[in-house]
Amino acid sequence: MIVELDCGNSFIKWRVVDGAKSVICSMGIAASNEELISALDEIGRTISLRRGRLVSVRSDEETAQLRELLAQNLGVEVQCAQPARALAGIRNGYDDFSALGLDRWLAMVGAYSLARKACLVLDLGTAVTSDFVSADGVHQGGYICPGLPLLRSQLREHTRRIRYNDAMVKEVIKDMGPGRATAEAVERGCLLMLRGFMDAQLALATEYLGDDFDVFVTGGDAALVKEMLSGARFVPDLIFIGLAIACPIP
Ligand SMILES: Nc1ncnc2c1ncn2[C@@H]1O[C@H](COP(=O)(O)OP(=O)(O)O)[C@@H](O)[C@H]1O
């Protein structure tokens, strides 16, 4: 079995897959290294875990520490995705290819492998990113803006009276009318910003990619824009698809 890890800035998304059959045996989201090790340790009691692949946007030190923990506690050797100028028919569009977030790169690799045509790739996590890939696989670049967790935390951090219970978040965005309480005003306001950003990306995609492109959406907050992006492909495991291409395990 292969352990797959996508280490974002807030959460580690993990899966255990049967490499030969491409079947997902188990999956989850961990808020810390300890939580991850404990979840995998539980699985390791019944299933043999030996190898793995990992993509991280965390510091090199944090990533090395996690690798070490996996090797010491579970005996799992993980291979880390590395920056590349080109992979699987896609060309990295950054002037310095190593500066492009590896999660963005692998999401693009995953999207282009599925579409084989121009794509707009949107990832809604701690940050929100968009990336534009032309029909011939050339990355045109992209945009980065704060995601919902950052938008709301910035408001709380820099104001005195924006305070509310996190448990209310899901409930208050069922309606998007003008807020009549702080939680409603903030959560709906931030979500509208995010949706406005999505609209802008669609317009830019038409400008840079022409009329025929696929839209891929991934990340923990993807569901929040599902209604407005009717033709888009919602692929929660897009980064894992790219990761398997970047780190093949024989
Ligand atoms: N089961 C879940 N556990 C944690 N966060 C989740 C879950 N489902 C959705 N989310 C949302 O996902 C967002 C984080 O997205 P994610 O793609 O994991 O970020 P990152 O890759 O930056 O760590 C949070 O804003 C959170 O509200």
Ligand SMILES: CC(C)(COP(=O)(O)O)[C@@H](O)C(=O)NCCC(=O)O
């Ligand atoms: C933009 C990101 C912070 C997104 O991270 P995430 O929201 O997935 O945690 C990450 O891709 C990153 O650190 N990128 C490096 C900067 C760049 O891509 O230009």
Ligand SMILES: [K+]
């Ligand atoms: K992201």
